[in-house]
Amino acid sequence: MVEKKICPICGSDKLFYDPSRGELVCANCGYVLEQNAIDSGPEWRAFDADQKAKRARTGAPMTLMIHDKGLSTDIDWRDRDIHGNQIKGMYRTKMRRLRMWQRRMRINDAAERNLAFALSELDRMAAQMRLPRRVKEAAASLYRKAVMRKLIRGRSIEGMVSAALYAACRMEGIPRTLEEIARVSKVSKKDIGRSYRFLARGLGLNLKPTSPVEYVDRFGDQLALSQATKNRAKKILSEAIQLGITSGKGPMGLAAAALYVAGLLEGEKRTQREVAEVAHVTEVTVRNRYKELVDKLHINIPL
DNA sequence: AAGACGAAAGTGGTTGA
DNA sequence: TCAACAACTTTCGTCTT
Numbered sequence: 001m002v003e004k005k006i007c008p009i010c011g012s013d014k015l016f017y018d019p020s021r022g023e024l025v026c027a028n029c030g031y032v033l034e035q036n037a038i039d040s041g042p043e044w045r046a047f048d049a050d051q052k053a054k055r056a057r058t059g060a061p062m063t064l065m066i067h068d069k070g071l072s073t074d075i076d077w078r079d080r081d082i083h084g085n086q087i088k089g090m091y092r093t094k095m096r097r098l099r100m101w102q103r104r105m106r107i108n109d110a111a112e113r114n115l116a117f118a119l120s121e122l123d124r125m126a127a128q129m130r131l132p133r134r135v136k137e138a139a140a141s142l143y144r145k146a147v148m149r150k151l152i153r154g155r156s157i158e159g160m161v162s163a164a165l166y167a168a169c170r171m172e173g174i175p176r177t178l179e180e181i182a183r184v185s186k187v188s189k190k191d192i193g194r195s196y197r198f199l200a201r202g203l204g205l206n207l208k209p210t211s212p213v214e215y216v217d218r219f220g221d222q223l224a225l226s227q228a229t230k231n232r233a234k235k236i237l238s239e240a241i242q243l244g245i246t247s248g249k250g251p252m253g254l255a256a257a258a259l260y261v262a263g264l265l266e267g268e269k270r271t272q273r274e275v276a277e278v279a280h281v282t283e284v285t286v287r288n289r290y291k292e293l294v295d296k297l298h299i300n301i302p303l
Numbered sequence: 304a305a306g307a308c309g310a311a312a313g314t315g316g317t318t319g320a
Numbered sequence: 321t322c323a324a325c326a327a328c329t330t331t332c333g334t335c336t337t
Contacts, residue, residue, distance in 0.1 A: 248327075
């Protein structure tokens, strides 16, 4: 029997392999188990025209252009070859099937094109962020719903796709920050935020603000902290939440501060600078939150 | 030399009249 | 639509290790 791999973080055996990155990722928490340390920059190989269209970094309009360019010009309606001879049997059937596809592809429905482009963009971003498949699918589903409810018109596709991805990450319990989405997107953090709110309202999404606890594992991994420390951080956070001192505060700052405190308590010290870095907040914010936590929870820090 | 700390002024987004 | 407001950032000087 083949030994099955398990995520060391959450114990899930649902692992997913991203061939474009050469990485093995946990579908549950997003932890990267294995990666080929070659080059972290976005660089893909394309094995055929379709992949090339999807993966080209200059990307945007290529898909749409190729869409028609390759297919609409070269299939004749007659069952004859270039010499004028009848094409028979299996080949004729094949030709007819090709024609059928050709007709389908040529549907000029704007919505279809819109969707095709949106999904390829989604693909690109999800791959670049090493997100598990189910997140990508959730995002695609959100986007389709948005299209059906006519929420897209007049808005940038890229913005709405980004918003759908952001929402999907949150719904699947592995939230990414707006900044992280913006990095692989072509629109700004601000626009994504706006689009997201619009999308959430339009689809009636149940959007509870992200809990800081959800960030602990990922930030903790990036800081190479032990499970004990991460658990400690979570515990600190849930106490803080209970005391109601977290409302209105940025979840990322809180997660960062909790990890910092937990690091001190567990003898795995990280500098405020390091913690702030992975959480995408400033040292000052880490400090402020950490002061609060220590005060309100009466935590004694060992010297 | 690097980390931790905190004051002060500035920024972008939400809220309420 | 505007102004007040809270959270967060930026910047910078000081203290500690």
